[in-house]
Amino acid sequence: MARSTVFVLENEITYLSLPPVPDAVAILGSGYAAALLRHLPWLDDVDLCYWGDIDTHGFAILDQVRGRFPHTTSLLMDRTTLLAHESHWGQEKTQARGGLTHLTPEEARLDQDLRTGTYRPHLRLEQERIAVTAVREALTRHQG
Template sequence: SHTVPARAWVDTRLALWALLGVTDLVDRFHTLYEHTALHYPGLARWMTDHPMKVLLHTAAWHKLVRTVRWIRDHRAQQVYLREIDVPGVDTKFIETHKAILAELLDHALPENRIDAGAPKNDLAARYGFRTKPIYIRLRYLGASPLPFSELTVRAQELADWPPGVRTVFVLENEITYLSLPPVPDAIAILGSGYAAALLRHLPWLDDVDLCYWGDIDTHGFAILDQVRGRFPHTTSLLMDRATLLAHKSHWSQEKTQARDGLTNLTPEEAHLYQDLRTGTYRPHLRLEQERIAITTVREALTRHRG
Protein backbone atom coordinates (compact mmCIF):
# COMPACT_ATOMS: atom_id res chain seq x y z
CA SER A 1 0.00 0.00 0.00
CA HIS A 2 1.04 3.63 -0.52
CA THR A 3 0.61 6.58 1.76
CA VAL A 4 -0.96 9.56 -0.02
CA PRO A 5 -0.32 12.95 1.62
CA ALA A 6 -3.49 14.83 2.58
CA ARG A 7 -1.83 18.23 2.71
CA ALA A 8 1.43 20.02 2.01
CA TRP A 9 3.01 22.51 4.35
CA VAL A 10 5.08 25.37 2.98
CA ASP A 11 6.90 27.39 5.59
CA THR A 12 7.23 30.74 3.82
CA ARG A 13 5.68 32.75 1.04
CA LEU A 14 9.01 32.77 -0.74
CA ALA A 15 9.01 28.98 -0.72
CA LEU A 16 5.43 28.90 -1.99
CA TRP A 17 6.18 31.25 -4.86
CA ALA A 18 9.23 29.18 -5.75
CA LEU A 19 7.11 26.03 -5.67
CA LEU A 20 4.56 27.64 -8.00
CA GLY A 21 7.26 29.08 -10.24
CA VAL A 22 6.01 32.66 -9.93
CA THR A 23 8.88 34.30 -8.03
CA ASP A 24 9.73 36.60 -10.93
CA LEU A 25 6.10 37.68 -11.29
CA VAL A 26 5.80 38.42 -7.58
CA ASP A 27 9.03 40.42 -7.59
CA ARG A 28 7.81 42.39 -10.59
CA PHE A 29 4.49 43.15 -8.90
CA HIS A 30 6.17 44.21 -5.67
CA THR A 31 8.47 46.58 -7.55
CA LEU A 32 5.51 48.18 -9.34
CA TYR A 33 3.46 48.30 -6.15
CA GLU A 34 6.15 49.94 -4.04
CA HIS A 35 6.85 52.60 -6.66
CA THR A 36 3.14 53.35 -7.11
CA ALA A 37 2.39 53.36 -3.37
CA LEU A 38 5.19 55.90 -2.89
CA HIS A 39 4.25 58.25 -5.72
CA TYR A 40 0.50 57.69 -6.00
CA PRO A 41 -0.89 55.88 -2.93
CA GLY A 42 -4.44 56.30 -4.23
CA LEU A 43 -3.91 53.41 -6.65
CA ALA A 44 -2.22 51.03 -4.21
CA ARG A 45 -5.50 49.51 -3.00
CA TRP A 46 -6.64 48.87 -6.55
CA MET A 47 -3.33 47.13 -7.30
CA THR A 48 -3.71 44.70 -4.40
CA ASP A 49 -7.21 43.84 -5.63
CA HIS A 50 -6.11 43.34 -9.27
CA PRO A 51 -2.50 42.10 -9.31
CA MET A 52 -2.86 40.14 -12.54
CA LYS A 53 -4.21 43.18 -14.39
CA VAL A 54 -1.22 45.15 -13.16
CA LEU A 55 1.15 42.47 -14.43
CA LEU A 56 -0.59 42.41 -17.82
CA HIS A 57 0.39 46.08 -18.19
CA THR A 58 3.88 45.91 -16.69
CA ALA A 59 5.64 47.69 -19.56
CA ALA A 60 3.19 50.60 -19.58
CA TRP A 61 2.39 50.74 -15.87
CA HIS A 62 4.39 53.82 -14.86
CA LYS A 63 3.01 55.78 -17.83
CA LEU A 64 -0.51 54.69 -16.90
CA VAL A 65 -0.03 55.87 -13.33
CA ARG A 66 1.38 59.22 -14.44
CA THR A 67 -1.50 59.65 -16.89
CA VAL A 68 -4.09 58.97 -14.19
CA ARG A 69 -2.35 61.37 -11.83
CA TRP A 70 -2.21 64.09 -14.51
CA ILE A 71 -5.94 63.70 -15.20
CA ARG A 72 -6.73 63.76 -11.48
CA ASP A 73 -4.71 66.94 -11.00
CA HIS A 74 -6.12 68.78 -14.02
CA ARG A 75 -9.79 69.44 -14.34
CA ALA A 76 -10.33 68.01 -17.80
CA GLN A 77 -13.35 69.94 -19.05
CA GLN A 78 -11.30 72.51 -20.95
CA VAL A 79 -8.86 70.18 -22.70
CA TYR A 80 -8.88 67.42 -25.30
CA LEU A 81 -7.31 64.03 -24.63
CA ARG A 82 -4.64 65.18 -27.07
CA GLU A 83 -3.54 67.76 -24.49
CA ILE A 84 -2.57 65.32 -21.74
CA ASP A 85 1.02 66.33 -21.04
CA VAL A 86 2.82 63.22 -19.79
CA PRO A 87 6.24 62.17 -21.20
CA GLY A 88 5.85 59.24 -23.58
CA VAL A 89 2.05 59.45 -23.59
CA ASP A 90 0.17 60.38 -26.75
CA THR A 91 -3.28 59.73 -28.19
CA LYS A 92 -2.13 56.38 -29.60
CA PHE A 93 -1.04 55.27 -26.13
CA ILE A 94 -4.34 56.40 -24.62
CA GLU A 95 -6.39 54.66 -27.31
CA THR A 96 -4.40 51.43 -26.91
CA HIS A 97 -4.80 51.43 -23.11
CA LYS A 98 -8.25 52.95 -22.73
CA ALA A 99 -9.75 49.86 -21.05
CA ILE A 100 -7.25 49.77 -18.18
CA LEU A 101 -7.25 53.59 -17.96
CA ALA A 102 -11.01 53.55 -17.48
CA GLU A 103 -10.69 51.11 -14.58
CA LEU A 104 -7.98 53.18 -12.95
CA LEU A 105 -9.82 56.47 -13.47
CA ASP A 106 -13.06 55.04 -12.07
CA HIS A 107 -11.08 54.20 -8.93
CA ALA A 108 -9.00 57.37 -8.73
CA LEU A 109 -11.40 60.19 -9.62
CA PRO A 110 -14.18 61.59 -7.40
CA GLU A 111 -17.73 60.76 -8.45
CA ASN A 112 -18.37 64.27 -9.75
CA ARG A 113 -15.59 63.79 -12.34
CA ILE A 114 -17.22 60.64 -13.78
CA ASP A 115 -20.26 60.44 -16.05
CA ALA A 116 -21.36 56.93 -15.13
CA GLY A 117 -23.89 56.95 -17.98
CA ALA A 118 -21.16 57.25 -20.61
CA PRO A 119 -19.49 54.03 -21.81
CA LYS A 120 -16.07 53.19 -20.40
CA ASN A 121 -14.55 53.08 -23.88
CA ASP A 122 -15.49 56.74 -24.44
CA LEU A 123 -12.89 58.35 -22.19
CA ALA A 124 -13.71 61.88 -23.33
CA ALA A 125 -17.39 61.67 -22.50
CA ARG A 126 -16.95 59.64 -19.30
CA TYR A 127 -14.27 61.84 -17.71
CA GLY A 128 -15.23 65.29 -18.93
CA PHE A 129 -12.75 66.01 -21.68
CA ARG A 130 -13.65 68.22 -24.60
CA THR A 131 -15.01 66.32 -27.59
CA LYS A 132 -14.75 67.08 -31.28
CA PRO A 133 -17.29 69.78 -32.20
CA ILE A 134 -20.40 68.88 -34.15
CA TYR A 135 -20.48 70.79 -37.44
CA ILE A 136 -23.52 71.71 -39.49
CA ARG A 137 -23.27 72.42 -43.20
CA LEU A 138 -25.95 74.64 -44.71
CA ARG A 139 -26.58 76.61 -47.87
CA TYR A 140 -29.01 79.39 -48.61
CA LEU A 141 -31.57 78.51 -51.28
CA GLY A 142 -32.78 82.11 -51.49
CA ALA A 143 -30.96 85.41 -51.17
CA SER A 144 -28.29 85.13 -48.48
CA PRO A 145 -27.96 87.96 -45.91
CA LEU A 146 -24.29 87.04 -45.69
CA PRO A 147 -21.43 87.28 -48.20
CA PHE A 148 -21.55 83.48 -48.36
CA SER A 149 -24.06 81.16 -49.98
CA GLU A 150 -22.86 78.15 -48.00
CA LEU A 151 -21.39 77.68 -44.52
CA THR A 152 -20.10 74.96 -42.23
CA VAL A 153 -20.42 76.06 -38.61
CA ARG A 154 -20.24 74.59 -35.13
CA ALA A 155 -23.69 73.51 -33.97
CA GLN A 156 -23.41 75.42 -30.69
CA GLU A 157 -22.73 78.60 -32.69
CA LEU A 158 -25.87 78.07 -34.76
CA ALA A 159 -28.12 78.02 -31.72
CA ASP A 160 -29.75 81.28 -32.89
CA TRP A 161 -32.22 81.37 -35.74
CA PRO A 162 -30.55 82.54 -38.99
CA PRO A 163 -32.18 85.79 -40.14
CA GLY A 164 -34.86 85.58 -42.80
CA VAL A 165 -35.21 81.78 -42.76
CA ARG A 166 -38.75 80.45 -42.85
CA THR A 167 -38.19 77.00 -44.40
CA VAL A 168 -35.48 74.41 -43.72
CA PHE A 169 -34.90 71.38 -45.95
CA VAL A 170 -32.79 68.56 -44.49
CA LEU A 171 -31.18 66.13 -46.96
CA GLU A 172 -28.80 63.21 -46.64
CA ASN A 173 -27.20 63.21 -50.09
CA GLU A 174 -24.53 65.80 -50.88
CA ILE A 175 -25.05 66.21 -54.61
CA THR A 176 -28.81 66.56 -54.10
CA TYR A 177 -28.17 69.14 -51.38
CA LEU A 178 -25.87 71.07 -53.74
CA SER A 179 -28.24 70.95 -56.71
CA LEU A 180 -31.46 72.07 -55.03
CA PRO A 181 -33.07 74.88 -57.06
CA PRO A 182 -33.73 78.32 -55.52
CA VAL A 183 -36.38 78.60 -52.80
CA PRO A 184 -37.11 81.99 -51.21
CA ASP A 185 -36.37 82.38 -47.47
CA ALA A 186 -35.08 78.79 -47.23
CA ILE A 187 -31.89 76.97 -46.34
CA ALA A 188 -30.80 73.38 -46.88
CA ILE A 189 -28.94 71.41 -44.20
CA LEU A 190 -26.82 68.39 -45.12
CA GLY A 191 -27.57 65.53 -42.74
CA SER A 192 -25.10 62.94 -44.11
CA GLY A 193 -26.88 60.12 -42.32
CA TYR A 194 -26.81 61.87 -38.94
CA ALA A 195 -29.68 64.32 -39.34
CA ALA A 196 -31.42 63.37 -36.10
CA ALA A 197 -28.24 63.83 -34.07
CA LEU A 198 -27.43 67.16 -35.76
CA LEU A 199 -30.81 68.82 -35.60
CA ARG A 200 -31.36 68.40 -31.87
CA HIS A 201 -28.76 71.14 -31.40
CA LEU A 202 -31.00 73.65 -33.21
CA PRO A 203 -34.06 74.40 -31.04
CA TRP A 204 -35.17 77.21 -33.38
CA LEU A 205 -36.27 74.54 -35.85
CA ASP A 206 -39.44 74.37 -33.72
CA ASP A 207 -40.47 77.67 -35.29
CA VAL A 208 -39.79 77.09 -38.98
CA ASP A 209 -41.28 74.95 -41.72
CA LEU A 210 -39.05 71.87 -41.37
CA CYS A 211 -38.95 69.38 -44.22
CA TYR A 212 -36.94 66.15 -44.29
CA TRP A 213 -35.99 64.38 -47.51
CA GLY A 214 -34.19 61.06 -47.29
CA ASP A 215 -33.83 57.99 -49.47
CA ILE A 216 -36.93 55.87 -49.88
CA ASP A 217 -35.65 52.90 -47.91
CA THR A 218 -35.97 51.65 -44.34
CA HIS A 219 -33.06 53.75 -43.06
CA GLY A 220 -34.50 56.88 -44.66
CA PHE A 221 -37.76 56.36 -42.80
CA ALA A 222 -35.90 55.52 -39.59
CA ILE A 223 -34.09 58.88 -39.72
CA LEU A 224 -37.35 60.67 -40.53
CA ASP A 225 -38.91 58.95 -37.50
CA GLN A 226 -36.06 60.17 -35.26
CA VAL A 227 -36.22 63.74 -36.56
CA ARG A 228 -39.98 63.86 -36.06
CA GLY A 229 -39.53 62.45 -32.57
CA ARG A 230 -37.79 65.73 -31.65
CA PHE A 231 -39.62 68.02 -34.11
CA PRO A 232 -43.18 66.67 -34.49
CA HIS A 233 -44.11 69.26 -37.12
CA THR A 234 -41.58 67.84 -39.62
CA THR A 235 -42.99 67.01 -43.04
CA SER A 236 -41.38 64.67 -45.56
CA LEU A 237 -40.51 65.43 -49.17
CA LEU A 238 -40.55 62.90 -52.03
CA MET A 239 -40.75 59.94 -49.63
CA ASP A 240 -44.05 58.60 -50.92
CA ARG A 241 -45.35 55.66 -52.94
CA ALA A 242 -46.05 57.71 -56.09
CA THR A 243 -42.43 58.88 -56.24
CA LEU A 244 -41.17 55.34 -55.69
CA LEU A 245 -43.35 53.82 -58.41
CA ALA A 246 -42.56 56.62 -60.89
CA HIS A 247 -38.84 55.81 -60.69
CA LYS A 248 -38.89 52.03 -61.03
CA SER A 249 -36.02 52.05 -63.53
CA HIS A 250 -33.82 53.66 -60.84
CA TRP A 251 -34.53 51.22 -58.02
CA SER A 252 -31.54 49.72 -56.20
CA GLN A 253 -30.99 47.49 -53.18
CA GLU A 254 -30.53 48.35 -49.51
CA LYS A 255 -27.83 46.12 -48.00
CA THR A 256 -29.26 45.92 -44.49
CA GLN A 257 -32.62 47.12 -43.26
CA ALA A 258 -33.39 49.34 -40.27
CA ARG A 259 -35.10 48.00 -37.19
CA ASP A 260 -38.88 47.77 -36.99
CA GLY A 261 -41.11 49.67 -34.59
CA LEU A 262 -41.08 53.27 -35.86
CA THR A 263 -43.72 55.34 -34.08
CA ASN A 264 -43.54 58.84 -35.60
CA LEU A 265 -44.55 58.17 -39.23
CA THR A 266 -47.81 59.28 -40.83
CA PRO A 267 -50.17 56.43 -41.84
CA GLU A 268 -49.08 56.73 -45.49
CA GLU A 269 -45.38 56.71 -44.58
CA ALA A 270 -45.84 53.80 -42.19
CA HIS A 271 -47.66 51.76 -44.85
CA LEU A 272 -44.88 52.34 -47.39
CA TYR A 273 -42.25 51.58 -44.74
CA GLN A 274 -43.89 48.23 -43.98
CA ASP A 275 -44.04 47.42 -47.69
CA LEU A 276 -40.30 48.07 -47.88
CA ARG A 277 -39.71 45.88 -44.81
CA THR A 278 -41.72 42.99 -46.19
CA GLY A 279 -40.50 43.25 -49.80
CA THR A 280 -43.90 43.99 -51.34
CA TYR A 281 -42.31 45.27 -54.56
CA ARG A 282 -38.84 43.79 -54.28
CA PRO A 283 -36.67 42.57 -51.36
CA HIS A 284 -34.54 45.31 -49.76
CA LEU A 285 -35.84 47.91 -52.20
CA ARG A 286 -34.48 51.45 -52.12
CA LEU A 287 -34.76 54.60 -54.21
CA GLU A 288 -31.88 56.99 -53.56
CA GLN A 289 -32.40 60.76 -53.54
CA GLU A 290 -29.96 61.46 -56.34
CA ARG A 291 -31.84 59.12 -58.70
CA ILE A 292 -35.02 61.18 -58.60
CA ALA A 293 -35.51 63.37 -61.70
CA ILE A 294 -34.63 67.03 -61.09
CA THR A 295 -37.91 68.09 -62.71
CA THR A 296 -39.72 66.03 -60.08
CA VAL A 297 -37.70 67.80 -57.39
CA ARG A 298 -38.57 71.25 -58.76
CA GLU A 299 -42.27 70.36 -58.94
CA ALA A 300 -42.20 69.04 -55.35
CA LEU A 301 -40.58 72.24 -54.08
CA THR A 302 -43.15 74.34 -55.92
CA ARG A 303 -45.97 72.33 -54.32
CA HIS A 304 -44.31 72.63 -50.93
CA ARG A 305 -44.09 76.43 -51.20
CA GLY A 306 -47.67 76.61 -52.31
Protein backbone atom coordinates (compact mmCIF):
# COMPACT_ATOMS: atom_id res chain seq x y z
CA MET A 1 0.00 0.00 0.00
CA ALA A 2 1.32 3.44 -0.92
CA ARG A 3 2.24 5.76 1.90
CA SER A 4 -0.04 8.79 2.14
CA THR A 5 1.42 12.20 1.41
CA VAL A 6 0.64 15.37 3.33
CA PHE A 7 1.54 18.69 1.75
CA VAL A 8 1.84 21.68 4.07
CA LEU A 9 1.44 24.89 2.10
CA GLU A 10 2.20 28.36 3.40
CA ASN A 11 -0.15 30.34 1.17
CA GLU A 12 -3.94 30.09 0.85
CA ILE A 13 -3.96 30.71 -2.91
CA THR A 14 -1.52 27.88 -3.48
CA TYR A 15 -3.44 25.65 -1.07
CA LEU A 16 -6.72 26.25 -2.90
CA SER A 17 -5.20 25.75 -6.36
CA LEU A 18 -3.03 22.70 -5.65
CA PRO A 19 -3.58 20.16 -8.44
CA PRO A 20 -5.02 16.81 -7.30
CA VAL A 21 -2.44 14.30 -6.10
CA PRO A 22 -3.39 10.64 -5.51
CA ASP A 23 -3.29 9.52 -1.86
CA ALA A 24 -2.48 13.03 -0.68
CA VAL A 25 -4.02 15.79 1.40
CA ALA A 26 -3.00 19.40 1.80
CA ILE A 27 -2.85 21.39 5.03
CA LEU A 28 -2.76 25.16 5.07
CA GLY A 29 0.22 26.03 7.26
CA SER A 30 -0.42 29.79 7.22
CA GLY A 31 3.18 30.79 7.77
CA TYR A 32 4.44 30.33 11.31
CA ALA A 33 1.12 28.71 12.29
CA ALA A 34 2.76 25.59 10.84
CA ALA A 35 4.27 25.20 14.32
CA LEU A 36 0.87 23.85 15.37
CA LEU A 37 1.59 20.72 13.32
CA ARG A 38 3.54 19.46 16.31
CA HIS A 39 0.16 18.53 17.83
CA LEU A 40 -0.52 16.05 15.01
CA PRO A 41 1.56 12.95 15.83
CA TRP A 42 0.02 11.04 12.91
CA LEU A 43 2.27 13.14 10.67
CA ASP A 44 5.12 10.90 11.86
CA ASP A 45 3.75 8.16 9.60
CA VAL A 46 3.20 10.03 6.33
CA ASP A 47 5.29 11.40 3.51
CA LEU A 48 5.38 14.99 4.83
CA CYS A 49 6.24 17.71 2.35
CA TYR A 50 6.51 21.44 3.12
CA TRP A 51 6.17 24.08 0.43
CA GLY A 52 6.74 27.69 1.41
CA ASP A 53 8.05 30.86 -0.14
CA ILE A 54 11.69 30.94 -1.15
CA ASP A 55 12.75 33.54 1.39
CA THR A 56 14.30 33.54 4.84
CA HIS A 57 10.91 33.13 6.53
CA GLY A 58 10.02 30.17 4.31
CA PHE A 59 13.25 28.44 5.30
CA ALA A 60 12.74 29.33 8.98
CA ILE A 61 9.30 27.70 8.88
CA LEU A 62 10.68 24.63 7.07
CA ASP A 63 13.40 24.42 9.74
CA GLN A 64 10.76 24.60 12.47
CA VAL A 65 8.58 21.89 10.92
CA ARG A 66 11.57 19.63 10.28
CA GLY A 67 12.69 20.13 13.88
CA ARG A 68 9.60 18.16 14.95
CA PHE A 69 9.23 16.00 11.84
CA PRO A 70 12.76 15.24 10.58
CA HIS A 71 11.45 13.27 7.60
CA THR A 72 9.91 16.43 6.06
CA THR A 73 10.98 17.18 2.52
CA SER A 74 10.69 20.54 0.82
CA LEU A 75 8.94 21.17 -2.47
CA LEU A 76 9.96 23.88 -4.95
CA MET A 77 12.21 25.58 -2.39
CA ASP A 78 15.43 25.25 -4.36
CA ARG A 79 17.86 27.33 -6.39
CA THR A 80 16.61 25.94 -9.73
CA THR A 81 13.06 27.08 -8.98
CA LEU A 82 14.27 30.48 -7.79
CA LEU A 83 16.40 31.13 -10.87
CA ALA A 84 13.71 29.89 -13.27
CA HIS A 85 11.27 32.49 -11.93
CA GLU A 86 13.43 35.63 -11.88
CA SER A 87 10.70 37.70 -13.53
CA HIS A 88 8.53 37.03 -10.46
CA TRP A 89 11.04 37.92 -7.77
CA GLY A 90 9.89 40.22 -5.02
CA GLN A 91 11.38 41.73 -1.91
CA GLU A 92 11.21 40.42 1.64
CA LYS A 93 10.55 43.33 3.99
CA THR A 94 12.41 41.86 6.95
CA GLN A 95 14.50 38.74 7.16
CA ALA A 96 13.92 35.90 9.62
CA ARG A 97 16.44 35.01 12.27
CA GLY A 98 19.38 32.86 11.25
CA GLY A 99 20.94 29.86 12.95
CA LEU A 100 18.71 27.28 11.29
CA THR A 101 19.83 23.74 12.08
CA HIS A 102 17.35 21.47 10.28
CA LEU A 103 17.92 22.40 6.64
CA THR A 104 19.62 20.18 4.08
CA PRO A 105 23.02 21.47 2.88
CA GLU A 106 21.43 22.71 -0.37
CA GLU A 107 18.63 24.50 1.48
CA ALA A 108 21.11 26.03 3.93
CA ARG A 109 23.27 27.37 1.08
CA LEU A 110 20.26 28.96 -0.60
CA ASP A 111 19.07 30.43 2.70
CA GLN A 112 22.54 31.88 3.23
CA ASP A 113 22.55 33.33 -0.29
CA LEU A 114 19.20 34.99 0.43
CA ARG A 115 20.55 36.45 3.68
CA THR A 116 23.68 37.84 2.06
CA GLY A 117 21.97 39.18 -1.08
CA THR A 118 23.85 36.98 -3.54
CA TYR A 119 21.25 37.63 -6.24
CA ARG A 120 19.52 40.71 -4.86
CA PRO A 121 19.08 42.18 -1.35
CA HIS A 122 16.06 40.80 0.52
CA LEU A 123 15.10 38.57 -2.39
CA ARG A 124 11.98 36.42 -2.17
CA LEU A 125 9.93 34.26 -4.49
CA GLU A 126 6.41 33.79 -3.24
CA GLN A 127 5.09 30.30 -3.86
CA GLU A 128 1.95 31.52 -5.64
CA ARG A 129 4.18 33.10 -8.33
CA ILE A 130 5.67 29.75 -9.38
CA ALA A 131 4.39 28.54 -12.75
CA VAL A 132 1.65 25.92 -12.50
CA THR A 133 3.58 23.77 -14.99
CA ALA A 134 6.54 23.73 -12.56
CA VAL A 135 4.18 22.81 -9.73
CA ARG A 136 2.68 19.91 -11.69
CA GLU A 137 6.13 18.63 -12.69
CA ALA A 138 7.37 18.80 -9.07
CA LEU A 139 4.30 16.98 -7.78
CA THR A 140 4.76 14.26 -10.40
CA ARG A 141 8.44 13.86 -9.47
CA HIS A 142 7.56 13.77 -5.78
CA GLN A 143 5.00 11.01 -6.29
CA GLY A 144 7.37 9.11 -8.63
